[in-house]
Amino acid sequence: MTRERDFSSRPRARRFSRPQSALLVAGLVALAAAAWAAGDRWGEHRAAAVRLARTRAQTEELRSRIQGLRAGTGPDDAVAAQALLTAEAAPPRVLARLAGLMPGDVRLEAASLDYGEHVELELRVAARTPASFDLFVDHLQRSPSFAQVLPGEEDRRGGMTATVRARWAGAP
Amino acid sequence: MMALRSRHVVAFDASGVSGAALGRGLGAPRVRALAHAPLAPGALWPSPFEPNLGRPEEVAEAARAVARALQLRDTPVCLVLPDGVARLLDLDVPGGTSPVSFARYRLAAGLPYPVDEAVVDVLPLGGSRVLAAALRRAVLEGYEAAAAAAGLAQERVDLSPLGALAALGAAAPSGEPVVDLVLGDAAVSMAARRGGAVTVVRNRRRDRSAGEWRRLRAEADRTAVLGGEAAATRIRMVGTGTLALVRDMQAAGAAAEAGWRVQGEGVPAEGAELAWLGAALA
Numbered sequence: 001m002t003r004e005r006d007f008s009s010r011p012r013a014r015r016f017s018r019p020q021s022a023l024l025v026a027g028l029v030a031l032a033a034a035a036w037a038a039g040d041r042w043g044e045h046r047a048a049a050v051r052l053a054r055t056r057a058q059t060e061e062l063r064s065r066i067q068g069l070r071a072g073t074g075p076d077d078a079v080a081a082q083a084l085l086t087a088e089a090a091p092p093r094v095l096a097r098l099a100g101l102m103p104g105d106v107r108l109e110a111a112s113l114d115y116g117e118h119v120e121l122e123l124r125v126a127a128r129t130p131a132s133f134d135l136f137v138d139h140l141q142r143s144p145s146f147a148q149v150l151p152g153e154e155d156r157r158g159g160m161t162a163t164v165r166a167r168w169a170g171a172p
Numbered sequence: 173m174m175a176l177r178s179r180h181v182v183a184f185d186a187s188g189v190s191g192a193a194l195g196r197g198l199g200a201p202r203v204r205a206l207a208h209a210p211l212a213p214g215a216l217w218p219s220p221f222e223p224n225l226g227r228p229e230e231v232a233e234a235a236r237a238v239a240r241a242l243q244l245r246d247t248p249v250c251l252v253l254p255d256g257v258a259r260l261l262d263l264d265v266p267g268g269t270s271p272v273s274f275a276r277y278r279l280a281a282g283l284p285y286p287v288d289e290a291v292v293d294v295l296p297l298g299g300s301r302v303l304a305a306a307l308r309r310a311v312l313e314g315y316e317a318a319a320a321a322a323g324l325a326q327e328r329v330d331l332s333p334l335g336a337l338a339a340l341g342a343a344a345p346s347g348e349p350v351v352d353l354v355l356g357d358a359a360v361s362m363a364a365r366r367g368g369a370v371t372v373v374r375n376r377r378r379d380r381s382a383g384e385w386r387r388l389r390a391e392a393d394r395t396a397v398l399g400g401e402a403a404a405t406r407i408r409m410v411g412t413g414t415l416a417l418v419r420d421m422q423a424a425g426a427a428a429e430a431g432w433r434v435q436g437e438g439v440p441a442e443g444a445e446l447a448w449l450g451a452a453l454a
Contacts, residue, residue: 004328004330005293005294005295005328005330005331005334005335006293006329006330007253007258007291007305007307007312007328007329007330007331008291008312008316008326008329009291009294009309009312009313009316072326130379134387134390136199137394141394141397148398149398150374150398151374151376152378153220155377156377156378158257168391
């Protein structure tokens, strides 16, 4: 049975229907039988536990070896890639490209550029009307410089502000 | 779909409080009783940040009327909150990680309030993907308080868009791509699916002024493009205004349809306008 979503502020006691109660009783009986059978298997369990501990130690040793190998090459590559990305997608360049896509009654209130494997943008824009915001999103989607354009939360009380996430795809 | 189980839901939205009792059975779910109590404008307005209940007593009174009509007494009910109250984010969960813990971690950065104030849960989307939702505790507690004041026995709380997307997912076409629109009074959630699996989920406030069908069709196309399709070739809709929007889109040549049909006496438009029913159907 899949878990049901529950956004309750506090978990609440569940009530059980008759079929559910019957299932619960059957489950408890099965659990008791399993516990009795488990007693017989205690010796086997201890032997298995010793084997498991040995395997775990071997796994740990392998894992630390792999981490050591990775540490030898990873950071330099990552730093080099990030330096290249920072130069290609310098903030003034990205912001200039954004400004060129904005209709006259849309303005950028805030922008954050996250330089990782890609350059991820989170923009906060203000628009005079929802239609001009839609037009900006449209321009953004059609622009080859941006990908994965995702309009986010909106507030339409008096004018309109909204967040938009996008990924820098490079200058054409 | 559900089996051998009766379910009761009470749903809140700007236009009113609604409720349904769905019957037991091994086949398709059947609505046994349906009730609705309208709310005057301003009594409730869905928002993810501020308390939503402008006039809590009025909302509680509407919930009480629904409970009376459905004869709920102390029957456990699922409270369904409207679209527009939660921050939604679709995520790819790394293996060996708890989806809810990962969702809380990822949502924390984008919430305009401390993550400790958020109640987080997820809807599985197929594979390792989930739709995560963060609901501000102060917003949630307003609804819970109104339900308690109405004498409802709260079993759990669900969100209308998550319930509807789950129910639509159960009946999703396995081959062709489709875009699902879940229409709340104040917001609309959109999901693109391919092969039954969700590829992208979006959520926007609704603009119900003239020509909404044209804007929603453009949003559906946008969602399809984000999901890797050329355009929305098939659109399924549930929720407020579905029938008129389907009619307008069809008249313009779009392949639009109601997202589900529910059996039961007195169910208007076969339940297509009741997105909140999804919480009991999934």
